[in-house]
Amino acid sequence: MVLxxxxxxxxxxxxxxxxxxxxxxxxxxxxxxxxxxxxxARLKLWFIALRLDISTPxxxxxxxxxxxxxxxxxxxxxxxxxxxxxxxxSAVPMGFPHPTEVCEQA
Ligand SMILES: [Zn+2]
Numbered sequence: 001m002v003l004x005x006x007x008x009x010x011x012x013x014x015x016x017x018x019x020x021x022x023x024x025x026x027x028x029x030x031x032x033x034x035x036x037x038x039x040x041a042r043l044k045l046w047f048i049a050l051r052l053d054i055s056t057p058x059x060x061x062x063x064x065x066x067x068x069x070x071x072x073x074x075x076x077x078x079x080x081x082x083x084x085x086x087x088x089x090s091a092v093p094m095g096f097p098h099p100t101e102v103c104e105q106a
Contacts, residue, residue, distance in 0.1 A: 003032055005067040006050055007093060012067040031085045032065035042092065049093040066093050 005012045012030050036042045037058050047054045050066065068085070071077070076091035 006064040007070040045092040049095040
């Protein structure tokens with residue numbers, strides 16, 4: 001199975017069996033990240049940034065990934081281990097104002 005990035009016009013793709021070996025912190029390596037289906041507020045921002053239909057079922061979302069090229073590097077990432085890349089809880093794909101800016105205006 002080949003994963004394709006869900007971001008509009010992004011053509012990065014990755015074979016699932018290589019996910020772990022590619023999840024490194026080194027710049028230039030693309031990592032793929034799942035949708036935050038457990039956080040409705042953040043998920044909504046993802047829908048807007050990715051221009052997805054907000055009624056897309058959860059089981060479909062769980063098959064989608066967004067690659068690291070579509071986030072703000074390095075601000076949106078944490079590195080719990082050398083070979084592991086995670087998105088920060090505040091991370092939203094580019095194309096939508098950063099959540100911290102939205103909060104400051106409120
Ligand atoms: Zn991408």
